[in-house]
Amino acid sequence: MIESFEPEVWLLIAMFGVAILTGFIDSIAGGGGLIMMPALLAAGLPPHLAIGTNKAQSVFGTSMACRNYWKGGLVEVRENLPLVALAFAGATGGAILIQQISATVLSYIVPVFLLGLAVYVIFSPRMTDEDAHQRLSRKGYASVAGGIGFYDGFFGPGTGQFFTASLVGLRGHGLTRATGNAKLFNAATNWASVLVFALGGKIIWVLGLTMAVGAMLGGFLGSRFAIKHGARIIRPLMIVASLGLTGKLIWDLFAA
Template identity: 45%
Template sequence: MQEFMANLDMYMLLLLFFAALVAGFVDSIAGGGGMITLPVLLLAGVSPLQALATNKLQSSFGSFSATLHFYKKGYINLKSNIPFAIIAFVFSAIGTISVQFIQTEFLSKILPFLVLVFGLYFLFSPSIKEVERTEKLNKAYLSLAIAAVGFYDGFFGPGTGSFFMLALIIIGGFGVTQSLGQAKLYNFSTNLASLIFFAIGGHMLWGIGLLMALGQFIGANLGSRMAIRYGIRIVKPLVVTISFIMAAKLLYEQF
């Protein structure tokens, strides 16, 4: 690993750092940060499996930074959210283990359409508001949704934060900023699970991952501050824009 880092010039290391910083900022508001960091890791010559593992390391710092900031501002109730975070962790671990034995081609084909539907829902749905709904659905449905997204993150990953937000808004009845804060907690939990099992498998590039983690931490902190300050005014347009860009990028890569 040290030998690999030694072969990277200063410009590539700076590119990795700033890509992580931008990804952390975007991811803390709209999700999709992996669409920025994974291509840069591959550009640096990292193998696909090492890129996935290292991306989980650096993105864990970003989701932790955003979670910490949302918690300090009162948008995360640990007592009520820890059980859901544990569910996300467990199913992410199952997904991370499963991906080593199961092909992901099917998911890669349907993902652009899922992301596109998510963006369209965010753009046109009248239920996307800053305030919570008074009526909320059964917690069992929310648990199932979080388990499914957790497994998806361990198994595949792109857009996980967006899918957590969607579940919290539609099923949980939470407002945009509240959903964003809770989604960061669940995303940190899934990232941590994947990080542990990728590290056990020996696929981690720790030096590069920690360098990018610094950028992620800074970017996510800035992004979460913006999200709290401007709320739905910045979250909604950025989520829609990132969703459409992600869908277009994924479709382009397929065809």
């Protein structure tokens, strides 16, 4: 079923500005949805339209950030292609499922994971730009990539943090390198979600594409900033984004 929503000019301008901010945050630490999703819902979009339209704008910002990290030598495309394909497939399945059922159960579970992630980032000595011994091989990481991909298609908040933290903790990547490769995975999962939501008529294209321009600008600026400053800026922003997203999800649970 195709839902409709007619955005006014003021809303397009306002959401363009919001997209610049979320694109900047997403390209460094993830968690831009902490700002974007409430903004879309406050604008009056029904939940499924908000999710689909958010994916439509986010994919452009993530892709722009991925391009910059790749140009900076921080993305390994060829080596990760099989894992990216699994993440894409997982996100496709998750995006199909979320259009059929509610994401209420995940809304209870995700804050726990995000809080744990924030604690890990704060206390782990591995959260630097130094590569470390990998705990999982590329093949062993396949189920992790597919699982996070499914989560992104089904629910989404914190996906960038989950990819980054797992690449640091399980694959032994330095933090900036992990952030770059996380954008490759996240771009794939976003594109999968966009395709599914587009086929389901759950994207407001005029709004999504307007925000996409802002997201690309924010993603360009943010990724350049992260490449220049490395772990010393990525680590604190990951902590803030994870704790902020955790607080927002918990607030939504008690406010419901």
